[in-house]
Amino acid sequence: MSDLNAVTTAEAPGPAANRPRHGSSPAKPRSLAGDAWLDLRSSKIFWISAALVAVILLMAVWPSLFTSAGPRDCVLANKHAAATSGAPFGYDFQGCNVYAKTIYGARDSLIVGVFATLIAGVVGLLAGLAAGYYGGWLDAVLSRFVDVMLGVPFLLAAIVLAKRLSSDPQSNGIVAVTLTLGLLGWTTSARVMRSAVISAKGQDYVAAARMLGAGAARQMFRHILPNSAGPFLVVLTILLGVNIASEATLSFLGVGLKGDAISWGLAIAEAGPSVRTAAGPLVWPSVFLAVTVLAFIMLGDAVRDAFDPKLR
Amino acid sequence: MNFDPQAPLLQVNDMHVEFRTRDGVARAVNGVNLILRPGETLAVLGESGCGKSVTAQAIMGILDSPPAHVTKGEVLYRGVDLLRLPEDERRSIRANRIAMIFQDALSALNPVYSVGFQIGELFRTHRGASRQEAKRRAVELLDQVRIPAAKSRVDDYPHQFSGGMRQRVMIAMALALDPDVLIADEPTTALDVTVQAQIMGLLAELQRERTMGLMLITHDMGVVADVADTIAVMYAGRVVEYAPVYDIYARPAHPYTKALLESIPRLDFKGRGLNVIGGLPPALTDIPRGCPFHPRCAYARDVCRQDPPPPAYQIASQRIASCHFIREVLGV
Amino acid sequence: MSDVVLEARGLVKHFPITKGVVFRTKAGAVRAVDGVDLQLRRGETLGIVGESGCGKSTLAKMLVGLEKPTSGEIQVRGDDMVRLRGPALRHARRNIQMVMQDPYASLNPRMTVGDIIGEPFAIHPDAVPRQGRERAVRDLLDVVGLNPDHINRYPHQFSGGQRQRIGIARALALRPEIIVCDEPVSALDVSIQAQVINLLERLQRDFGLSYIFIAHDLSVVRHISDRIAVMYLGKVVETGSHVAIYDQPTHPYTQALLSAVPVPDPRLRGHRRHIVLEGDVPSPADPPSGCRFRTRCWKAQPGCAQHEPTLEVRQRSPHPSACHYAETLDLARRY
Numbered sequence: 015m016s017d018l019n020a021v022t023t024a025e026a027p028g029p030a031a032n033r034p035r036h037g038s039s040p041a042k043p044r045s046l047a048g049d050a051w052l053d054l055r056s057s058k059i060f061w062i063s064a065a066l067v068a069v070i071l072l073m074a075v076w077p078s079l080f081t082s083a084g085p086r087d088c089v090l091a092n093k094h095a096a097a098t099s100g101a102p103f104g105y106d107f108q109g110c111n112v113y114a115k116t117i118y119g120a121r122d123s124l125i126v127g128v129f130a131t132l133i134a135g136v137v138g139l140l141a142g143l144a145a146g147y148y149g150g151w152l153d154a155v156l157s158r159f160v161d162v163m164l165g166v167p168f169l170l171a172a173i174v175l176a177k178r179l180s181s182d183p184q185s186n187g188i189v190a191v192t193l194t195l196g197l198l199g200w201t202t203s204a205r206v207m208r209s210a211v212i213s214a215k216g217q218d219y220v221a222a223a224r225m226l227g228a229g230a231a232r233q234m235f236r237h238i239l240p241n242s243a244g245p246f247l248v249v250l251t252i253l254l255g256v257n258i259a260s261e262a263t264l265s266f267l268g269v270g271l272k273g274d275a276i277s278w279g280l281a282i283a284e285a286g287p288s289v290r291t292a293a294g295p296l297v298w299p300s301v302f303l304a305v306t307v308l309a310f311i312m313l314g315d316a317v318r319d320a321f322d323p324k325l326r
Numbered sequence: 327m328n329f330d331p332q333a334p335l336l337q338v339n340d341m342h343v344e345f346r347t348r349d350g351v352a353r354a355v356n357g358v359n360l361i362l363r364p365g366e367t368l369a370v371l372g373e374s375g376c377g378k379s380v381t382a383q384a385i386m387g388i389l390d391s392p393p394a395h396v397t398k399g400e401v402l403y404r405g406v407d408l409l410r411l412p413e414d415e416r417r418s419i420r421a422n423r424i425a426m427i428f429q430d431a432l433s434a435l436n437p438v439y440s441v442g443f444q445i446g447e448l449f450r451t452h453r454g455a456s457r458q459e460a461k462r463r464a465v466e467l468l469d470q471v472r473i474p475a476a477k478s479r480v481d482d483y484p485h486q487f488s489g490g491m492r493q494r495v496m497i498a499m500a501l502a503l504d505p506d507v508l509i510a511d512e513p514t515t516a517l518d519v520t521v522q523a524q525i526m527g528l529l530a531e532l533q534r535e536r537t538m539g540l541m542l543i544t545h546d547m548g549v550v551a552d553v554a555d556t557i558a559v560m561y562a563g564r565v566v567e568y569a570p571v572y573d574i575y576a577r578p579a580h581p582y583t584k585a586l587l588e589s590i591p592r593l594d595f596k597g598r599g600l601n602v603i604g605g606l607p608p609a610l611t612d613i614p615r616g617c618p619f620h621p622r623c624a625y626a627r628d629v630c631r632q633d634p635p636p637p638a639y640q641i642a643s644q645r646i647a648s649c650h651f652i653r654e655v656l657g658v
Numbered sequence: 659m660s661d662v663v664l665e666a667r668g669l670v671k672h673f674p675i676t677k678g679v680v681f682r683t684k685a686g687a688v689r690a691v692d693g694v695d696l697q698l699r700r701g702e703t704l705g706i707v708g709e710s711g712c713g714k715s716t717l718a719k720m721l722v723g724l725e726k727p728t729s730g731e732i733q734v735r736g737d738d739m740v741r742l743r744g745p746a747l748r749h750a751r752r753n754i755q756m757v758m759q760d761p762y763a764s765l766n767p768r769m770t771v772g773d774i775i776g777e778p779f780a781i782h783p784d785a786v787p788r789q790g791r792e793r794a795v796r797d798l799l800d801v802v803g804l805n806p807d808h809i810n811r812y813p814h815q816f817s818g819g820q821r822q823r824i825g826i827a828r829a830l831a832l833r834p835e836i837i838v839c840d841e842p843v844s845a846l847d848v849s850i851q852a853q854v855i856n857l858l859e860r861l862q863r864d865f866g867l868s869y870i871f872i873a874h875d876l877s878v879v880r881h882i883s884d885r886i887a888v889m890y891l892g893k894v895v896e897t898g899s900h901v902a903i904y905d906q907p908t909h910p911y912t913q914a915l916l917s918a919v920p921v922p923d924p925r926l927r928g929h930r931r932h933i934v935l936e937g938d939v940p941s942p943a944d945p946p947s948g949c950r951f952r953t954r955c956w957k958a959q960p961g962c963a964q965h966e967p968t969l970e971v972r973q974r975s976p977h978p979s980a981c982h983y984a985e986t987l988d989l990a991r992r993y
Contacts, residue, residue: 221764223781225724226828227782241766518874551926590877592877593877596900
């Protein structure tokens with residue numbers, strides 16, 4: 015046993031410089047959000063959708079940046095006139111600049127979309143959190159109610175509700191449509207929240223907090239909510255796109271925005287009857303609408319994938 | 327295929343596997359050599375992240391690539407290198423000659439088919455058996471792995487079996503086509519100790535009956551002492567000690583093996599204070615230069631911190647350790 | 659009696675099995691824990707062993723107040739933990755804390771280590787004055803062998819063993835007298851287990867802690883425990899000092915359990931008696947009548963199905979054993 019002779023060198027004495035040094039060193043702090051950001055940074059979908067969303071938001075906040083023409087500068091003589099440099103999309107049947115109208119339409123469309131989503135988000139969050147955390151009869155009642163809501167045909171309910179809410183002929187309908195979409199749209203987010211809360215509630219760290227004597231509020235808002243908000247936020251981004259599209263649908267059907275409001279849905283509705291003489295006034299707002307909805311949905315998707323550790 | 331009857335059943339030569347991930351290249355296996363003979367039980371012992379499971383998966387050819395890449399090495403089954411075979415021939419050897427069982431039997435079995443169907447499928451696809459014949463063979467196998475009332479349980483689904491019984495079903499599936507080599511990756515880790523004893527007993531018995539080579543991958547020094555003939559201790563993707571079971575427990579030659587044996591609580595006597603291996607196993611993306619164990623090693627000197635890692639020294643026949651200070655560790 | 663810090667009497671936990679969604683009807687009950695008495699003295703470690711489904715984790719949860727017992731009582735230093743409510747209960751809970759099994763699931767991934775270890779102080783503001791809290795958290799990190807400067811890191815930046823240390827620091831924060839350790843090392847690697855076990859032993863000496871140490875690994879339990887209780891299907895079947903349980907077990911289940919544990923010494927091959935139990939643990943929803951172990955017991959007689967053995971000292975068992983035929987059995991000849 016005393017003669018020790020090397021029989022095999024498991025690893026040839028190779029160049030040490032090959033050894034990777036770019037691994038994550040334990041000293042570098044990296045949060046979950048940091049990890050997600052690393053993922054997002056290399057995602058094309060994220061950058062494209064984020065850029066689109068940024069442009070659309072800019073349009074809504076500062077439309078004069080994109081066009082010097084006003085949406086109401088309509089000259090009937092220009093009816094269905096062809097595109098010019100100041101009006102690249104041409105003119106509609108009232109002689110309004112379609113490009114300017116489309117740019118200005120972003121604001122009301124987004125206002126309805128954002129506020130309807132906020133209402134749906136708050137209602138959905140509270141309902142989902144309460145149902146998931148407390149369980150029992152509260153959960154049974156809320157869940158069955160959500161099931162019933164999801165069973166109601168959305169368009170039918172929206173038409174009825176929007177009509178009831180906008181009885182004032184003077185109003186532009188923004189509040190009514192926002193409330194309608196908000197009150198009908200919270201169910202999906204509530205469902206998602208509820209199931210996320212139920213799975214977070216069963217985690218050991220929630221039990222650890224309970225054992226230390228933490229009350230319901232602390233458990234819910236310090237432990238459960240931060241760990242279940244991810245899928246919920248994603249549902250909201252998707253809902254935002256859906257709400258913008260739904261506003262257009264309602265406006266097209268004549269129960270949405272009206273009066274002095276300018277929105278894509280309204281523009282599409284107005285352009286409908288004369289689509290055979292001039293397609294532009296219908297096509298351009300539709301394109302903007304589709305791109306906006308798509309951008310929000312893609313953004314939501316990309317963010318969800320980045321925050322989901324299971325997809326890693 | 328020209329199998330060499332003189333060659334060992336299974337031989338792994340200088341295998342290297344790396345995972346190319348966003349965080350860098352993780353060198354999971356860095357030059358592993360193993361030999362398995364018929365009827366032998368080779369235990370591959372190590373902690374999580376030491377590369378033992380990756381080695382087994384590379385032998386089976388079931389690594390996901392990417393991110394995993396076998397960058398170097400041979401896997402010889404009776405002298406034929408599996409890594410260089412065309413995919414279909416390799417698959418045929420994998421199905422007929424080398425079988426594997428896993429820690430988690432529930433996820434290894436398909437929940438929507440009865441266990442009899444899943445076992446029978448092997449006979450139908452690989453042996454061209456009829457439906458009836460396949461079922462008869464399935465019952466036979468379930469009987470061989472001591473599942474009580476095999477005939478009435480053959481149509482049950484995986485979730486209807488307890489953890490231990492499921493493991494038996496998986497063993498039955500692995501043995502269906504009479505393999506020469508069985509690779510068992512932590513087969514009893516998820517089981518209770520009395521059930522573990524049943525399963526290890528069953529494996530030993532089946533191995534004896536069939537003179538199979540059994541490669542047992544585990545972290546449990548107790549199980550190894552009970553069943554292994556030869557032990558390969560792995561650390562940071564390398565085999566640091568390779569020896570017959572009696573030698574390794576009586577006189578470990580590598581500081582890691584020695585420290586590991588001294589750090590485990592024993593059932594057969596009670597002492598106060600366990601010897602501790604300080605620190606953590608290295609990140610595979612950043613394995614220390616020189617001997618990978620040197621930051622945690624009581625014997626480490628300057629030579630251990632330099633490239634390359636210590637060569638594998640032959641201590642006795644069938645006994646190899648990779649350390650500059652074998653004499654000191656052995657106390658020669 | 660004053661040195662008894664925890665006493666449990668007749669602890670029972672039945673989980674109802676319900677049918678139906680709206681109109682729930684009780685279809686039966688899983689008898690997870692079915693009548694357990696325990697006593698824990700100051701500074702000692704009581705080990706509780708048993709296989710999965712024996713009720714040891716449910717027992718732990720009841721002791722720390724995570725599950726409400728179906729019946730029975732728990733006294734912690736004279737406080738009745740089952741009947742106390744509100745602020746009095748919260749105050750009493752400070753005396754008994756827990757270290758959980760899974761170091762990955764037991765720490766909130768969105769909180770910093772400082773916030774995790776400081777949470778006990780946020781919930782019990784009178785424990786440490788506000789301005790002293792960061793100091794206290796740093797001290798705790800130091801006590802469990804972590805770098806106090808890592809106070810602002812997140813759990814995923816630590817290894818499993820380090821996370822378990824964080825969990826231990828959190829359990830220590832309120833200076834409890836009792837810590838319930840529920841499988842504290844079973845999720846850790848072998849070389850890390852020893853570090854955590856040694857830490858637990860050092861803390862016990864330094865702070866005069868009493869431990870209830872729950873594990874399925876009998877070697878670990880033997881190493882750390884002064885007294886041991888063996889559980890099977892919701893009941894304690896044998897209890898005694900570590901010498902009594904490991905060297906002179908009298909209950910057939912304890913004997914089978916011990917004989918099944920592999921010993922890391924190949925020279926003992928063939929020299930140890932292996933009692934291989936047949937079959938699986940019966941369902942706790944429908945436990946066998948009489949003695950619960952009789953369905954797997956090689957000593958079972960017809961009478962075992964009728965008469966349930968009580969946990970008591972018997973003619974051939976100098977320590978309490980719940981078997982009509984309790985007697986010692988030599989399992990291993992030592993060399």
